[in-house]
Amino acid sequence: MQAFGSGAMTNSIGDITQSKAILAIGTNTTEQHPVLSLQIKKAVRKFGAQLIVADPRRIELTDFAILHLQHKAGTDLALLNGLAYVILQENLYDAGFVAARTENFELWRATVEEYPPERVSAITGVPIDDLVRAARIYGSNHPASIFYAMGITQHTVGHQNVLAVANLAMLTGNMGVPGGGVNPLRGQNNVQGACDMGGLPNVYPGYQSVADDAIREKFTAYHGTGQPPAKAGLTITEMMTAAHDGRVRAMYIMGENPAMSDPNSLHIHECLEKLEFLVVQDIFPNETTEFADVVLPAAAFAEKEGTFTNTERRVQLIRRAFDPPGSTRPDWQILSELARRLGAKGFDYESPSQIMDEIAEVTPIYGGIHHTRLEGDGLQWPCPTPEHPGTPILHVGKFSRGLGHFSPVHHQEAVEMPDTEYPYMLTTGRILQHWHTGTMTRRVSGLNFIAPEERVEINPSDAEKLGIADGDWIRVVSRRGSVTARARVFDRPRPGLVFMTFHFAEALSNVLTNNVVDPVSKIPEYKVCAVKVEKAEGA
């Protein structure tokens, strides 16, 4: 990450209760990271931390908050800059930290001058008094931590949002201290690990750049046949476009369901259709296997060994409880076998433990991580040597990149804003009982009993205007498609906002979402698109 030099939760779950103030923005923590939210609740109830929740919806966490900033979806940047403005104005910032550990402060400060409370209030819909109060709470309680999730990143300005969060934490000297930090909550169980392991087009494992000749040579020495270029590869969104115009002919998908999880699904279906050869490796048939030429059956988490890395960079073991059913095999075995058949050397792994030993050799941040050391509490990276105890808090005394960098960032509207034809804003997310595209949880009877179907959340004032009652069938229409589902009328979303999940294939919100992406992070703008809502007659 360009502000500090690495992109992960800077602090640990264990030090949340040391925070005096917590800002939770764009994270529905009680539903998405339920057990971590218990620590936030404990910090508030038992240790008196002051919690500020910034979210366009009145999520459960607001019940524990001293203040709820219910800003309009897609106005996070203005809100964050507005908080910085007040902190600077009232001299609540940590001048010593700023002078000793950061750069570019004066230049950044000049840009924040453009965000006085009056303007910010007009953009975000947050009352001026609340804005000032929030800035005072975050600015004058030390240590203070910030938590965020996809509510911040799934916008065309997602990477600027993250920088704005980092600016705020540096301004108040909340980096490198217990109870402080910038804490992105990672969604999937091993999204942190998949990034760490180089499941990204621009970096090898451990965030080692593909542009670095020495790094490329190091990896080529291990498994030698391919000679990848010095230029980064394609992101998912770009792969799909490349499949559409024939530049990508073959695709290999392991444990993902892009036909359902990616924005503008109907377009994704066309892309998958055009592929000459598609291999899908998964535990269940899903919307994506429909397009596959070969399907490979994989073992599930309880049928194999290995490690997951959690949101606080903790590498932990999974253990085999059952034999893989039928002729299914663990993914690592399937991939190694394929590599051997393609003539590659060095894929004779006998166990995941042996693979981790190789990872440790080529990945400095995992240099001291071996399965034998992970019994008990696991280890938090960076863990460079076999004796290293792991790192609970990043950036203590010094940032990974040296000095922390203040980055000027400016408010801009979402690409698709409500207009007369599509007057409502749609935002998407998940609920407690289901997981992502539902491949797993929709096959658990108890969870389906509690949450059997999609319910579109709509504010009572909007429902009344449209003549919609709770439980009515409604149609949600965007420029890309239309979905029919039942309404849940209550005051959780702010007026003008409707909310849907992406758990239910029969009412799939990603038919509606916009596939425009942040130009830097390439994250699609799931959190904002324009829709119209109408009662569905006779559905």
Add this chain to the structure above:
Amino acid sequence: MVAVLKPEHIVRTTCPYCGVGCQMDLHIKEHMVYRVSAPYEAPTNHGNLCVKGRFGHEFLWHPDRLKTPLIRRNGWLEEATWDEALDTITAKFAAIKAESGPDAFAFFASAKCTNEENYVMQTLARQVIGTHNIDHCARL
């Protein structure tokens, strides 16, 4: 009298759902998980689990599980052996690489799979095929 199930064994593992990484103990009897508990000493979850971690593992035995490789023949996915499936992939990959080069390939790593599996996949993409076209759903 109520029969009390005693576990044949207990397996400590990491929850497969969100990024918190809760530690959990699967209590196993007759090839089924009949109870899930959480260790109090785990730094991630201190004995707690959410509804998914506690009750969300039935999918492991769902009849829909893929149990054998499938190959599309005449428009339909039909059961095949591992040899047939892997041979099909090897032949097709070799032909496409020879005709169009490594960048005609794209790989999806997975935020649901282990570190070791993601490592092997990126090695396959970069060092065997020779492309950096690898990504996963971190952005989604």
